[in-house]
Amino acid sequence: MVDDPRTPPTGLPVRVGGAVGDDLERPSSARVYDFLLGGTSHGEVDRGLGRDLIDAEPLVVPIVRENRSFLRRAVTLLAREGIDQFLDLGSGIPTMGNTHEVARRVRPDARVAYVDVDPVAVAHGELLLGHTDGVSVSQADLRRPAEILDAPAVTAVLDLARPVGLLLFSVLQHVPDTDEAHTVVDEYLSRLVPGSALAVSHLSADDPRVDAAALRRVSHAYPRGPVTPRSAAELARIVAGVELVDPGLVFAAQWRPEPPRPGSPNGEPCCGHRAAVGFVRAR
Ligand SMILES: C[S@@+](CC[C@H](N)C(=O)[O-])C[C@H]1O[C@@H](n2cnc3c(N)ncnc32)[C@H](O)[C@@H]1O
Known part of the structure; x- marks a missing residue:
């Protein structure tokens, strides 16, 4: 680093x-x-x-660091609540502090299926994690829930008859259509048993501290198209299928913050992503 x-x-x-x-x-x-x-x-x-x-937007560095910190706090909470298998969609390049490392601090037997659409991220993941027991890395578009949930790389690691932690960290802003983002999340949740959980972080469109329009403009350079930051109301709809734990849908830094470590270089808590964690209740 x-x-x-x-x-x-x-x-x-x-x-x-x-x-x-x-x-x-x-x-x-x-x-x-x-x-x-x-x-x-x-x-x-x-x-x-x-x-x-x-x-x-110079805050983009603290924004991504805060997202990573939220990943750690959310996965730790889910592991402490008994979740021992995770589907991490849009998992990115598995650098330090990734989901299985965080989860295994609490539950050494935790299993993780990483999925990303980017072939280079997946190639990295295979190189770094290919021989790690209970972990798989595969390439797929998260907008195809049925394909992902039935894919051998996922079913080899996850038992869908037991609760799963569905993780969507800073990825749904890559799905441009809000109705589709909502439908896709609901489709995953409909396949997960009660006791499963959803953790989401998402770039905000309405954080007054952040120039989200500028980030969207620059991100037109991505071959798959620009990011789509969303408002609190749009995100509330996307996470409506689960019962949110406190403090609900808030800016990532406000989601169960940890006390600052002495001498921490991170400075003020930042901004940019909204975040939430919730559980699938009995239907
Ligand atoms: C900002 S990174 C977040 C990485 C990781 N989730 C984290 O929070 O550290 C977004 C990731 O989502 C992936 N992605 C974008 N669209 C996707 C899609 N439709 N299906 C799966 N992955 C996608 C990108 O390739 C990238 O790795």
Whole structure:
């Protein structure tokens, strides 16, 4: 990890041949996000877009860090509540502090199916996690719930007859149609047994601290199209299928914050994503 993502990292950009080679020529959300987090799995084209995002909205670095911190707090809570299997959709590049590491601090037997649409993120995941028991990494578009839930990479790791933690961290803003985002989440939830859980974070359209329109404008450079930040009302609809735990749908930094660690460099809690965690109740 490097402290300032504007500093070129010392690690080499990923080199993956064959089918995913072309994807390295264009920026990807997974690699730009890795750059913003201070990782090393990105190329010049990703760093270029990452710098453009920072120029457009300098809070983008604290925004992604806060999202990562929410992932840790949400997965820890779910593991403490007894969830020991997770479906992590739009999981990105599995850098430090990923879902199975967090969950296994509480439940060493936790199982995780990582799914991402980006072939380079998946190639990274396979390299890093391919031999980790109880973990799978596969490529799919989260907008196809039935395909994902029946895919061998997922069914090999998850038992859908038992509660599952469905994780959607900073990914639904890549689904442009709000009705579709809502329907897709409900379709997953309808396949999960009571006691399952949903954890979501999502880029906000109506956080007065953040220029979401600027982030959307710059993100037109993504080959799959720009991000779609959403309002609190739109997000409330997307998470309506679960019973939210306190404090409900709030900015990520307000969701069960931890006391600041002495000497923590993170400064003020930031902004940008709204977040929520809830459980599927008996139908
Ligand atoms: C901002 S990153 C978030 C990564 C990770 N969830 C986290 O919070 O650390 C968004 C990720 O969603 C993935 N993604 C975007 N659209 C997707 C889709 N339709 N299906 C699956 N993954 C998608 C991107 O490839 C990228 O890895």
